[in-house]
Amino acid sequence: MASRWPECVQIREVGPRDGLQNEPGFVPTAVKLDWIGRLADAGLSYIEVTSFVSPKWIPPLADAEEVAAGLRRREGVTYAALVPNMRGLERALRSGIDEAAVFMSASETHNRRNINKSIGETLPVLREVTAAAKAAGKTVRGYLSTVFGCPYEGAVDTQQVVRLTEALLEMGVREVSLGDTIGIGHPRQVEAVLEELLGRVPPDRLALHFHDTNGLALANTVVALQMGIRTFDASCGGLGGCPYAPGAAGNVATGDLIRMLHAMGVRTGVDEAGLSEASAYILQALARTGGDPGAAAGDCLTGGDRDVCS
């Protein structure tokens, strides 16, 4: 029987964006850049480095231009950033970002709280941003938040998730990252949502973005792997959370994810020791700026060989 497990999985490191957007203190730009450099050195080939959103809405990422300009670029690494609208795209293009990530929610109330628009008003904006980014030679990734539940509305209709995933793909995004924004999804739900989606969308156009509020991110990952998903978002140090999603805990820790995958014989290209050092580095920096590093100490383990995901 053919194995259900892949040889290799792609990791999208979202720590410098998702991990820091909700932090109470401002992490100095130089520290962000040093951390991003360490993440690239550890073998992460995709790093979402910042957000070209309104600095009034997300003050911890108000230095997006400085971060993009200061990147110590490593060959083979894609440096991506969140972009909400044309204003954000213009800033991102001027800053030389490789990939724009557009975003919206599957639930009306979270979409409105997060980007101040209804879902219906958001789609044409994202369509325009995606077309303009592609015309400028950039690739585009799409995020769909609150796929497994909304902090304001509770359950989210799976058919709405399917419709919006298809809408994002039709406008030209490369892949859609399905967000469990508040970390309430469970393995059986992941199976049910993916069953619906995979009847309409090929697995290589989907990524999963799990938060670990209930400690189920890795269990959810296993189900998604078994169903053919090969791309996962994760955050170094398990940092993360959306300021407009009360109760959201951090993303699945990159260290936990890669250790599980490596133990299963699945390659990621990420070096466990290097990742652990990057995690310790940012957790110490956050302790200095008033964050809560204790909540995310899971990455601070050592061991493992460097592995290359071809």
Ligand SMILES: CC(=O)SCCNC(=O)CCNC(=O)[C@H](O)C(C)(C)COP(=O)(O)OP(=O)(O)OC[C@H]1O[C@@H](n2cnc3c(N)ncnc32)[C@H](O)[C@@H]1OP(=O)(O)O
């Ligand atoms: C996928 C996820 O995890 S979500 C991540 C967490 N959430 C986010 O990052 C969402 C952040 N949200 C936002 O930044 C805002 O809701 C926006 C920019 C999308 C929309 O906000 P609105 O207030 O409706 O924007 P509007 O177009 O009316 O502009 C208001 C002000 O923001 C400024 N602005 C709008 N877009 C941007 C931008 N991309 N970059 C910088 N400034 C901007 C405008 O210039 C205007 O400035 P002014 O008050 O000085 O005149």
